[in-house]
Amino acid sequence: MTDRELLYTGLKEFLPEVSEKMIDDLLKFSALLLEKNKVMNLTAVTEPTEVVTRHFLDCAALAPHMPQGGRVLDVGTGAGFPGMPLAILCPETEFVLLDALRKRIDFLNEVIETLGLTNVTAVHARAEDFAKDSRASFDMAVSRAVADLRTLSELAVPMVKVGGCFLAMKAADCAEEVQGAAHAFEVLGIGGPEMLSYTVPHDGIERALVRLPKISDTPEKYPRRFKKIQTAPL
Numbered sequence: 001m002t003d004r005e006l007l008y009t010g011l012k013e014f015l016p017e018v019s020e021k022m023i024d025d026l027l028k029f030s031a032l033l034l035e036k037n038k039v040m041n042l043t044a045v046t047e048p049t050e051v052v053t054r055h056f057l058d059c060a061a062l063a064p065h066m067p068q069g070g071r072v073l074d075v076g077t078g079a080g081f082p083g084m085p086l087a088i089l090c091p092e093t094e095f096v097l098l099d100a101l102r103k104r105i106d107f108l109n110e111v112i113e114t115l116g117l118t119n120v121t122a123v124h125a126r127a128e129d130f131a132k133d134s135r136a137s138f139d140m141a142v143s144r145a146v147a148d149l150r151t152l153s154e155l156a157v158p159m160v161k162v163g164g165c166f167l168a169m170k171a172a173d174c175a176e177e178v179q180g181a182a183h184a185f186e187v188l189g190i191g192g193p194e195m196l197s198y199t200v201p202h203d204g205i206e207r208a209l210v211r212l213p214k215i216s217d218t219p220e221k222y223p224r225r226f227k228k229i230q231t232a233p234l
């Protein structure tokens with residue numbers, strides 16, 4: 001199968017409608033990513049087919065959960081995962097891609113401009129600083145490969161509205177990590193976590209989405225300074 005065919009058939013497992021424009025935009029993003037990766041550390045993946053499976057089809061598993069007409073924050077987006085593929089696949093949802101590294105955000109702004117995307121913004125900031133002016137202002141937060149749930153929840157959950165949720169992408173065997181974060185969830189205003197398993201199409205890797213519903217306001221003191229979050233996780 002070509003990468004285009006892999007993308008189309010893989011995306012169909014998560015989305016009822018897959019347009020030519022979605023595939024074109026994802027393939028353009030992949031080309032920009034691999035080109036820039038030659039001069040900047042963006043991803044360990046170097047083959048176009050692996051960008052399709054390891055990045056795009058993995059991130060596409062979140063697409064059915066995106067709030068139509070809502071706002072989604074990607075915490076620690078790096079080279080744009082999962083936020084950029086989701087912005088391409090979910091044009092009715094607005095995305096903010098957040099990262100502490102300026103060069104990665106500069107790259108994402110180039111991608112946004114080249115593809116002409118109007119539902120996504122890339123912001124250079126640390127999550128704990130961005131939270132000061134963005135409390136409870138997103139319908140959902142998403143994140144992949146940034147930190148342990150105890151730390152990550154403190155970074156992401158303060159920015160989610162009550163009634164919204166945080167969807168964390170994790171390895172399939174994350175049950176212990178979820179249990180270990182029970183106290184953090186309670187303190188931050190999260191209700192019962194839900195684990196959703198999926199298999200990445202054409203890759204076969206088992207993964208999990210941890211869905212954390214926000215049921216009450218996060219106390220103002222969170223998030224704390226990053227050093228404090230790290231040295232004394234909730």
Ligand SMILES: C[S@@+](CC[C@H](N)C(=O)[O-])C[C@H]1O[C@@H](n2cnc3c(N)ncnc32)[C@H](O)[C@@H]1O
Pocket residue numbers: 075076077078079080081082098099100101104125126127128143144145146155226
């Ligand atoms: C391992 S990369 C993962 C990138 C991407 N989410 C992925 O799955 O490919 C972790 C990213 O999180 C960012 N990061 C870590 N802590 C952060 C914080 N407190 N605020 C914002 N970004 C953060 C780093 O700069 C880095 O780009």
